[in-house]
Amino acid sequence: MSYHFNEIEAKWQKYWADNQTFKAENDSGKPKYYVLDMFPYPSGAGLHVGHPLGYIASDIYARYKRHKGFNVLHPQGYDSFGLPAEQYAIQTGQHPAITTEQNIKTYRRQLDQLGFSFDWSREVRTSDPKYYKWTQWVFIQLFNSWYNRDADKAEAISNLITLFEKEGNATVNASADEDVPHFTAEDWKSFSDSKKQEILLKYRLTFLSETEVNWCPALGTVLANDEIVNGVSERGGHPVIRKKMKQWSMRISAYAQRLLDGLETIDWPEPLKEIQRNWIGRSEGAMVSFEVDGHDAKIDVFTTRPDTIFGASFMTLAPEHELVSKITTPEQREAVEAYVEATAKRSERDRMADVKTISGVFTGGYALHPFSGEKIQIWIGDYVLASYGTGAVMAVPCGDERDYAFAKHFDIPIPNIFEGVDISEEAFMDKEKTIIANSDFLNGLSYKKAMKTIIYEIEKRGLGYGKVNYRLRDAVFSRQRYWGEPFPVYYEGGMPQMIDSKYLPLVLPEVEKYLPTEDGRPPLGNAEVWAWDTVSNSVVENSKIDHETVFPLELNTMPGWAGSSQYFNRYMDAHNNEEIFSQEAINYWKDVDLYIGGVEHATGHLLYSRFWQKFMFDKGLVPKDEYARKLINQGMIQGTSAFVYRLNGQNKLISKGLVNGHDVQPIHADVSFVNASNELDIESFKVWRPEFKDAEFMLEDGKYIVGREVEKMSKSKYNVVNPDNICKQYGADSLRLYEMFLGPLEQSKPWNTAGITGVHSFLKKLWKLYHESNTFRVSDDEPTKDNLKTLHKTIKKVEEDIENFSFNTSVSSFMIAVNELTAQKCTSRAILEPLLILISPYAPHISEELWSKLGHDESITYARFPAFDASQLVESTKNYPISFNGKMRFTIELPLDFTKDQIEEAVMAHEKTLAQLQGRTPKKVIVVPGKIVNIVG
RNA sequence: GCAGGAAUGGCGAAAUCGGUAAACGCACUCGACUUAGAAUCGAGAAACUGGGAGUUCGACCCUCCCUUCCUGUACCA
Structure with a gap:
């Protein structure tokens, strides 16, 4: 009987589904273990061989943990809201829900055929109203919360109101908008309701704010920075302007320090942590106020080098800075206005990309140096960004490269405040070697001492205060899209109101067109039934809007990361319609033990979800403030593209070995026409590219050899390999083994289908080990010493490998074990049974089949992992390498219990x-x- | 520019502690079986760890310098 992998794999996949083999219970005497994958966006293209890499690794680990006696939660679902389905809808009019449903079917079929041990009974889809009900619910919780910096946690907004009623906002230490006015308890009580709402909005963790966005009037939508090229839209080339729009934002900045600190408590890859640290961008320094000469105005600046304040010889404001028009003198007005207008036309990204050109304009205004009282010029320049810090800098040309270049360019004085440093050529920025000079009371101080002294002085004189600044900005949460979660929000007198949680979900309305409306409102502006009736608590026709009891609903939808910010907790109790999850479920599973996914989510999903978890923790909803203890970033699988070489200007294709010196143009060939020896199937190639039907092929040794190059796997490079074909030809077990065998999990590595024959023939050898001339044969013979040695060395290696996520080396060990046992002619059940359990996490189908042939009625899934017995590996002698001056020359076999002296004597x-x-x-x-x-x- | 990571045969890679470099597999060569191909079985060749210095009895591994590549990120004040 030979190894019929297709039949075997289909059989066991059905068995697992029918028997719900991988269904996890929320309660068990076993210890829990939660293995999570980043759920996929179901794209229309389906999976290529690169996608399942992480899923295979997590599946091996999940199966291993089951063998080790854990109650394993290993769920899967779909991040099913998103742009591609919407764009398809715009083009074809097909509802994104239909596209999404079809794509999910394809994904499910492809995932199933790989034999993953997912508990599908817990599947979630972010676009399912039963699921996004809870996304909306979390949004409402955020709306009803504020961040108390004294307690360092989120608290109910009702607490804040109580505080306001008692003592106004003077004593409230909150993360809030910068422009909150000061008020007393009396003031508060005298405020109108809408005034109160307006103020509270400045404190809420999700809030409406005027955000500057890239608005494209022609497309009627907001564009992301990377959708703009040279100031016009990438799509269509329409002009884009910077415009303020009301948008929902998340006050993630309130959690900046905790997000930073939390990184120290979790086992995530260091590079990923570093990306998050940089993104959060903590910097220490001081806020300092500069008086404006002749105006009742102050310019606040944030600086990380307050120690160099005596070297400040001018100031630069962002062109958008609110004081610009106020302080500009009549003589300078024309130049300033022209500059401001020119800047407004460029996107922030454009401005940042263009770092070489120095530009700016003098406003004519002067600031007063807070310490020396000297008048210093105020300039505007686009190297200062409105969105970072205060949008203004004190320029210290002797200690900052950009200020230095600016000062040189515009001939502004560059006073030197460093002892023994020449600044005639460039600025001096080495903090370690800094000794301050020409700076009054700071003279002679080192960087560290000067920092301390100056901050003390700044605070004492009321000029400012020491401050920690974060680069992390509040996250804009509104999208002008259709295919996303609707906000559970309606507007009464312009103020947002939350729909009561008990009427959720607020289901996405039907629309005729998925584009923005002609007057520039988001796609939901096309909906005719999109108003909230506060009496019936239901969605009603827009025509009923009377602003008395029926109000318009929010037209924006939530961004892609909304649904992925809490899904890992939802899996614990996926079908609960009463709560987001029960306390029993969350307290049983607690957190994710192992999370596997791509590093590309470092500053998106992986940061936002940590923020939501910390908020949920503050609210007492979850027991852990970090949701994933350990995270692994799997590497990318790249494609191995194939090239044919066309002689320039001729219809002649020459084999790679003949290219040398010729002027050729490499052309991608589809990798499916190339065999393991890089030989091109010319006939298939001609059918595929008819323009080469009559081309002359110049061969070497009768073959056309293609060139190879590693590139990103993508359709346009014709190097995409579909797992369906691999499964058909070699089976899922071969694919699983091969993906692991390719190299270390975290590393990027190229795919080359040729190599799969190696692991495939390993499986055939494994099959043969249990058979003799086509009949299954396993004996009850006592295992030999060698049999036991092979088995136990494999147990040890595989167990260590899995614990270290070194799956590639386990596959090698399996090959070695099977080669050895074959050579030993081992048929002993005592060896062949435990061997299957070792292999089963990697190649579950063949293991199940042989396991059942061994006479077991139940799945191998819960068989106990074999115990390693060290005594089986004890050796009595050692083949000593004998080196001369460090170079090994030969070996001598000596007993292991020889002493140093005995060894030396024997060797000499x-x-x-x-x-x-x-x-x-x-x-x-x-x-x-x-x-x-x-x-x- | 800054930060993080990497460099080992033709290719993917392996090497708990500094102790026999290249296990395992692909590709390659030869042989066996076969009408032939595929498959299978057997045998074999190959290369001293990107370059330079140092520490050491001994360095892929530790230290310093340099080169190249990948990833992230940037007028961040």
Whole structure:
């Protein structure tokens, strides 16, 4: 009987589904273990071989943990809101829900055929109203919360109201908008309701704010920075302007420090942590106020180098800075206005990309140096960004590269405040070597001492205060899209109101067109039934809007990361319609033990979800403030593109070996026409590219050899490999083994289908080990010493490998074990049974089949992982490498229990040693028992 | 520019502690079986770890310098 992998795999996939083999219970005597994958966006293209890499790894780990006696939660779902389905809808009019449903079917079929041990009973889809009900619910919780910096946690907004009623906002230490006015308890009570709402909005963790966005009037939508090229839209080339729009934002900045600190408590890859640290961008320094000469105005700046304040010889404001028009003198007005207008036309990204050009305009206004009282010029320049810090800098040209270049360019004085440093050519920025000079009370101080002194002085004189600044900005949460979660929000007198949680979900309305409306409102503006009736608590026709009891609903939808910010908790209790999850479920599963996914989500999903978790923790909804203890980033699988070479200007394709020196143009060939020896199937190639039907092929040794190059796997490079074909030809077990065998999980590595025959023939050998001339044969013979040695060395290696996520080396060990056992002609059940359990996480189908042939009625899934017995590996002798001056020359076999002296004696007396020494006397003999002998001299 | 990571045969890679470099597999060569191909079985060749210096009895591994590549990020004040 030969190895019919297609039948075997289909059989066991059905068995697992029918028997719900992988269904996890929320309660068990076993210890829990939660293995999570980043759920996929179901794209229309389906999976290529690169996608399942992480899923295979997590599946191996999940299956291993089941063998080890854990109650394993290993769920899967779909991040099914998103742009591609919407764009398809715009083009074809097909509802994104239909597209999404079809794509999910394809994904499910492809995932199933790989034999993953997912508990599909817990599947979630972010676009399912039953699921996004809870996304909306979390949004409402955020709306009803504020961040108390004193308690360092989120609290109910009702607490804040109580505080306001008692003592106004003077004592409230909150993360809030910058422009909150000061008020007393009396003031508060005298405020109108809408005034109160307006103020509270400045404190809520999700809030409406005027955000500057890239608005494209022609397309009627907001564009992301990377959708703009040279100031016009990438799509269509329409002009884009910077415009303020009311948008929902998330006050993630309130959590900046906790997001930073939390990184120290979790086992995530260091590079990923570093990306998050940079993104959060903590910097310490001071806020300092500069008076404006002749105006009742102050310019606040944030600086990380307040120690260099005496070197400040001018100030630069962002062109958008609110004081610009106020302080500009009549003589300078024309130039300033022209500059401001020119800047407004460029996107922030454009401005940042263009770092070489120095530009700016003098406003004519002067600031007063807070310490020296000297007048210093105020300039505007687009190197200062409105969105970072205060949008203004104190320029210290001697200590900052950009200020230096600016000062040189516009001939502004560059006073030197560093002792013994020449600044005639460039700015001096080495903090370690800094000794301050020409700076009054700071003279002679080092960077550290000067920092302390100056901050103390700034605070004492009321000029400002020491401050920690974060680069992390509040996250804009509104999208002008159709295919996303609707906000559970309606507007009463312009103020947002939350729909009561008990009427959720607020289901996405039907629309005729998925584009923005002609007057520039988001796609939901096309909906005719999109108003909230506060009496019936239901969605009603827009025509009923009377602003008395029926109000318009929010037209924006939530961004892609909304649905992925809490899905890992929802899996714990996926079908609960009463709560987001029960306390029993969350307290049982607690958190994710192992999370596997791509590093590309470092500053998106992986940061936002940590923020939501911390908020949920503050609200007492979850027991852990970090949701994933350990995270692994799997590497990318790249494609191995194939090239044919066309002689320039001729219809002639020459084989790679003949290219040398010729002027050729490489052309991608589809990798499916190339065999393991890089030989091109010319006939298939001609059918595929008819323009080469009559081309002349110049061969070497009768073959056309293609060139190879590693590139990103993508359709346009014709190097995409579909797992469906691999499964058909070699089986899922081969694919799983091969993806692991390719190299370390975290590393990027190229795919090359040719190599799969190696693991495939391993599976055939494994099958043969249990068969003799086509019949299943396993004996009850006592295993030999060698059998046991092979088995136990494999147990040890595989167990260590899995624990270290070194799956590639396990596959090697399996090959070695099967090669050895075949050579030993082992048929012993005592060996062949545990061997299957070792292999089963990697190649579950063949393992199940052989396991059942061994006479087991139940799945191998819960069979106990074999115990390693060290005594089986004890050796009595060691083949000692004998080195001369560090170079190994030969080996001598000696008993392991020899002492150092015995070893030295035996080695020195050995004929090979004498021959090597040729009568010389060595200076020294190094003996490391159990390792090596090195003879020096 | 800054930060993080990497460099080992023709290719993917392996090497708990500094101790026999290249396990395992692909490709390659030869042989067996076969009408032939595929498959299978057997045998084999290959290369001293990007370059340079240092520490050491001994360095892929530790230290310093340099080169190249990948990833992230940037007028961040």
